[in-house]
Amino acid sequence: MKYISTKNKQEIVSFEEAVVKGLAKNKGLFMPETIPQLDSSFFETIEKKSNTEIAFEALYPYVKASIDKTAFKQILEEVLSFEFPVVRVNDNIYSLELYHGPTQAFKDVGARFMSRCLAHFIGKDKEVHILVATSGDTGSAVANGFYNVDGVQVHVLFPKGKVSPYQEYQMTSLGKNIHALEVDGVFDDCQDLVKQAFNDDELNQHLNLSSANSINIARLLPQMLYYFYAYRDLKKANKELVVSVPSGNFGNLTAGLIAKKMGLPIQQFIAANNDNDTFYQYYKTATYTPKASVQTYSNAMDVGAPSNFERMMHLYENDWENLKKDVVASVANNEETLAKMDSVHKESNYILDPHGAVGVIGLDQYLNSDQLGVVLETAHPRKFESVVQKVISSYPDNEVDLEGCQKLAMANSYVDFKNYLLGL
Numbered sequence: 001m002k003y004i005s006t007k008n009k010q011e012i013v014s015f016e017e018a019v020v021k022g023l024a025k026n027k028g029l030f031m032p033e034t035i036p037q038l039d040s041s042f043f044e045t046i047e048k049k050s051n052t053e054i055a056f057e058a059l060y061p062y063v064k065a066s067i068d069k070t071a072f073k074q075i076l077e078e079v080l081s082f083e084f085p086v087v088r089v090n091d092n093i094y095s096l097e098l099y100h101g102p103t104q105a106f107k108d109v110g111a112r113f114m115s116r117c118l119a120h121f122i123g124k125d126k127e128v129h130i131l132v133a134t135s136g137d138t139g140s141a142v143a144n145g146f147y148n149v150d151g152v153q154v155h156v157l158f159p160k161g162k163v164s165p166y167q168e169y170q171m172t173s174l175g176k177n178i179h180a181l182e183v184d185g186v187f188d189d190c191q192d193l194v195k196q197a198f199n200d201d202e203l204n205q206h207l208n209l210s211s212a213n214s215i216n217i218a219r220l221l222p223q224m225l226y227y228f229y230a231y232r233d234l235k236k237a238n239k240e241l242v243v244s245v246p247s248g249n250f251g252n253l254t255a256g257l258i259a260k261k262m263g264l265p266i267q268q269f270i271a272a273n274n275d276n277d278t279f280y281q282y283y284k285t286a287t288y289t290p291k292a293s294v295q296t297y298s299n300a301m302d303v304g305a306p307s308n309f310e311r312m313m314h315l316y317e318n319d320w321e322n323l324k325k326d327v328v329a330s331v332a333n334n335e336e337t338l339a340k341m342d343s344v345h346k347e348s349n350y351i352l353d354p355h356g357a358v359g360v361i362g363l364d365q366y367l368n369s370d371q372l373g374v375v376l377e378t379a380h381p382r383k384f385e386s387v388v389q390k391v392i393s394s395y396p397d398n399e400v401d402l403e404g405c406q407k408l409a410m411a412n413s414y415v416d417f418k419n420y421l422l423g424l
């Protein structure tokens with residue numbers, strides 16, 4: 001399998017190069033050159049397969065030119081060491097809980113997979129420094145995913161006072177190869193510092209710098225497994241499946257669409273948006289207009305210019321009609337999100353996080369009575385306890401002890417950041 005750039009089909013690289021480089025030239029994104037097809041026998045016997053067996057069959061075609069079977073099986077065993085339960089919410093709706101990993105959001109799978117692939121490629125003698133700017137969830141997943149991985153040092157930049165205590169704990173409590181830098185600024189300042197570092201020749205001669213940004217194809221591909229697991233667990237109901245995906249940068253949805261193109265029988269996907277409705281507007285009008293993001297209760301979806309839109313367009317050959325055969329879109333504001341969390345809790349005794357609630361609103365709109373709906377529950381409600389407490393006042397606070405955690409305070413200054421990196 002080769003990978004090509006969404007900006008230029010002539011830029012062809014191996015899986016290894018796509019992972020190590022992260023981004024193609026001219027801000028192109030890497031995509032598999034072709035989508036491998038799974039045999040119908042795979043789906044006929046899927047209910048007998050374990051998570052790692054499914055993962056191996058679905059993902060090995062994408063990596064086999066770069067990683068041998070034994071090493072890849074080992075990577076999958078390590079990455080998939082927790083559960084992905086499908087939990088009944090009501091007669092028509094199931095929740096696929098993607099939050100049973102170490103940082104309690106779905107990004108754990110992608111971060112863990114990418115870290116193991118990268119460690120496999122760089123070998124024992126090199127050292128790579130990963131720089132990552134975060135507004136919260138990505139930094140914790142990347143920190144955790146790369147923790148204790150040989151040959152990789154991670155530097156996480158987060159904005160002072162802008163992440164929750166729990167997120168800060170997840171980034172600062174690990175130590176070892178994980179270095180947390182608390183920047184006196186906002187998320188965009190952290191992002192700028194990282195971008196400047198990547199463009200700094202002197203620094204790049206001194207260190208091997210890399211990014212664990214979600215545009216890396218190794219973070220996206222393993223996310224297709226969620227959809228295979230949901231299908232396996234619900235197959236016996238013998239109904240059409242509709243999956244609602246709470247979306248921000250659209251990595252999760254893109255992975256689902258790739259799974260469908262491999263043959264996975266999912267009838268329809270719902271791109272569930274909050275007030276950041278760039279995709280919803282595209283769905284309605286066929287015109288794509290990125291805009292500045294606005295803050296909502298489902299803040300991991302506060303993205304106004306979704307980075308994976310380009311990958312979806314590539315998959316559907318820039319054809320709006322074609323995309324709409326597989327994907328519909330919904331939108332929900334903060335009040336609707338809270339109302340849905342409240343009604344699902346009262347009627348089904350199930351606690352949704354705000355992102356999952358946006359997803360259920362999409363199902364309400366599109367699901368018909370002979371179909372089965374699945375919502376991807378992308379984070380544990382505990383990660384958003386202050387929002388959950390607005391509807392369930394008895395919901396407990398997430399207590400964390402930041403005592404003993406380590407972070408380096410840093411001014412919002414590129415000179416300081418560069419000196420820190422040159423000093424390594």
Ligand SMILES: *Cc1c(COP(=O)(O)O)cnc(C)c1O
Nearest residue numbers: 247248249250251252300378379
């Ligand atoms: C990252 C994230 C999302 C959005 O996922 P995309 O793949 O960027 O669309 C949704 N919910 C939670 C909790 C997240 O952390």
